[in-house]
Amino acid sequence: MRKSNAKIVVKVGTNVLTRSDGSLDVTNISHLVDQLAMLKKEGHQVVLVSSGAVGAGRELLPAADEMDPVVRRQMLSSIGQIRLMELYRQLFAGHQLLCGQVLATKEDFRDRRHYLNMRNCLEALLHDRVIPVVNENDVVSVTELMFTDNDELASLVTAMLNADTLVILSTVDGLLTAAPDDPTATLIPTLSATDESVWSYIAPVKSSFGRGGMATKVRMAQHTARLGAEVILANGKRRDSLVEVLSGKGLCTRIPAQAQPSNLKKWLAQHPTTNGSVQVNEGAKMVLTDGASVSSLLPVGIISVDGDFKKGDLLSIIGPDKESIGIGVAQYSAEKARNLMGQKGQKALVHYDYLMIY
Template sequence: MVPLNQAKRVVIKLGTGVLTSGIGELDTTRIEALCHQVKTLRERGIDVILVSSGAVGLGMGKLGLEQRPKDLATQQACAAVGQTILINTWQKGFDPHGLTVAQILLTREDLRAKHRHNAVFNTVERLLATGAVPIVNENDTVSATEIKFGDNDTLSALVASVTNADQLFILSNIPGLIDMQGTGEVVPYVEKMTPEIEAMAQGTNQVTSVGGMVSKLSAAKIAHRAGCGVTIGSGQDSELFNKLLAGESVGTYFAPSPAPVKSHKRWIAIQDHTYGTITIDAGAAVAIQEKGKSLLSAGVINSFGEFEEGDVIRIRTEDDKIIAHGLASLDAIDLSAIMGLQPEAIKATFPELHSSVIVHRDHLVLLD
């Protein structure tokens, strides 16, 4: 575990329940306390990026809506109204500390395209270099089903991955991962995500809490792969970061992977949309999983999808287990012609194809 006082960069995700005291009502006292904690972290030389929920709920209050609207257009309208209230409230909270906030609104599409993924990274880097506090939220005003993150837990983990954060804090009204079927206490430390750990998310009678913890564990998986530690804790604790800086154990800490995905491959690792799937034999699976080799044509059994060279594709074993993502070195048509062939056969039959590499190891990411 990397102690907080040794971290260089952290992402803090704040749930709606932490920031509001009711529909359309921001808890300004809590926001002021959070701003003070961010200032403390900054004084320790720690970069801080916030992921803030609350826009839709604030918009509902301003528009006089007591129930969350079911139609997308009204939800988007609420987000448009609420986001301005949210970001202005954050700025007021940071004004006494002389800090400037910067609003970043994202959709899934912004992280699917590599050039936009890189633009997000570069923008955050420049903002932090100028001393601003980036505040990220999903761009709910334009988000449709196919480009939504789904929840800000997932968004925060992706932001942590993109920005190379050391630690991610997911703060809500939940004090941590609770072992409801066992001790009933908060689990202080999780070294690895196991079926037993994931089952703990099913141990509550409150439907909303089940969904909440499920999404938090999913986010922890994403951050784990990027080498980022994750703390799930209570945003109601005004001394949480002071306790962590003092070395106390707070909430549930999920350890980062001891062999994280390299930074230049993280764009591949976080893709939720792929353009095709190829099935490989057992020998090829061993080569890429255990020996760090590139995927060659000889090990490919079949291919599905209409992908182009450079598209992200999934790699699966004969028993249908997805084991990797990678960038295709050739398109689906060329692959269908050479899969299963040895390099000599490819050179003799298809001289225009200069390599038997389907996915180079530098563009291949193993999945947990």
Template structure:
């Protein structure tokens, strides 16, 4: 049976840790594995980090740049080199590939989100392997994915993939970093994200990368909400991908939610960048989380940020913990006036009749 498979490989797996030079043997094995999956009829997408790391090596830089303009310039140097290597290796095996560079803005606007979806479908229908990366050369800080773990999960959600593989520099998830805690407990299966409350995720894996285990867990949360089975496994052995698909117990598996969130609600929850926060009382939290109700003005205790109608906001409890996201029917100035009031009072407060709900349940998703 044909599967849609998204594979994300990180900078720590693509490059030599000491020099930042490309790990060509790993990339060659990855190429062979993905081509073999294609020959079996699977639809394959590769999300590849490494542009900044390769650019650093090419320019002789000893550490990853911190200034965004310099990082963008280095990424421009590295991305071309990285794609040249991929294209050479895939061409040897007669496998066409395509470069797809995305920014968060491509997923924020609904029309562009759908256009990206259509492009992926056409490429996969042609038997092409899209090679995806964040467009570091033009992405601005407030509209960055932040890391390719998140990007890969959003791509897997967008195309409704069957599998997401997060290839990293450890063989699986542990209760703590095994490099500093020798007796850290390996975790092979995660049935619920609540099981991970006690683990120590540590920081980023290498000086050349931006991710770490915390970003992979966040990515898994996005993917499993879309019904995508997610696996964290060792990036130096890409051939294990086929073994895992065939049922071998390698890496850490995150079981997908049995009832995936709808595509529109996934876009609201993960595609959009929240423009503000609404702090809710206990009654409102219970109504939206347990009763499946819309959010009313009476349940809002405080409003934070400036936003317009139909922008995304975070819904938080009194302590600031996010519980949901949604698209608002009022702007922030209006909500400051009507928060805490009953719906029938709103026309008198604002001077006109607006929506009965602040966020309709169709535009609200629990996070």
């Protein structure tokens, strides 16, 4: 382990927790808990983002597969969550540890007060003999409240807690240069958070029982690394893979962390909903995206204002070709922004401290 008392988020995919027939793989789950307990007893702060509730429900009530897909998912999750948490409770108890359940929806990350309340709860749990187990609240998460999958949830939790490392465990060793069943495929050991060439290696294929796939994992991994945490993609079916990759050994793909932004900027970067948008000219885009300088969004660089936002609302910032370049908090209303648009010497619409450039 590179750092003592590190804060580590471990995301475990459905296929790591289940067998080929969809039933829970209790043996592998037990071994995962052993590794998490080892990390905890070494003094690290550990959060588990666990899939598997729907799979656990399907094992108990297979006939539910004939129901409406949305209702089925809610029902299976409601039943399976109890089964999964009871299994975690028993296994962690064998290490004299407790586990605490934290269920989340996207709405908890959109609302700043909900966000801070959840962060405070997780921080409190981390300072005791508790492993927080975070999962999407599938019972109430439908359509716009749903995460892409638990990779997105793990990324949000990692940023929220200022975690040092996010480990995403799936059933492959990391990012490969071809499909896992291709004999020419080789492991990519290190990936930059800004490397766009990686997309030529990734096929948009979802896992058999989960909602995500490697494309989602890499997208979220690079995003998380840009927000200041190291990300490791590894194989959760390999024995001792978690402790090995965290000690710098084992097969995996590592995405090194970039400079860490402020907590507020992290929240902005993870916020999907805005109340309006402003389009900037090429000069303003160059200034705002120049990582070597500190710049606020001034009216002189704005060429259009969309929406009826107020002071304190969130704004999308788009470039001259309508590409998204950032998000920020408005310092005054849309009406005032329209009146000041293109003028020099005016107050910033978005101050640098409340501005996140992607």
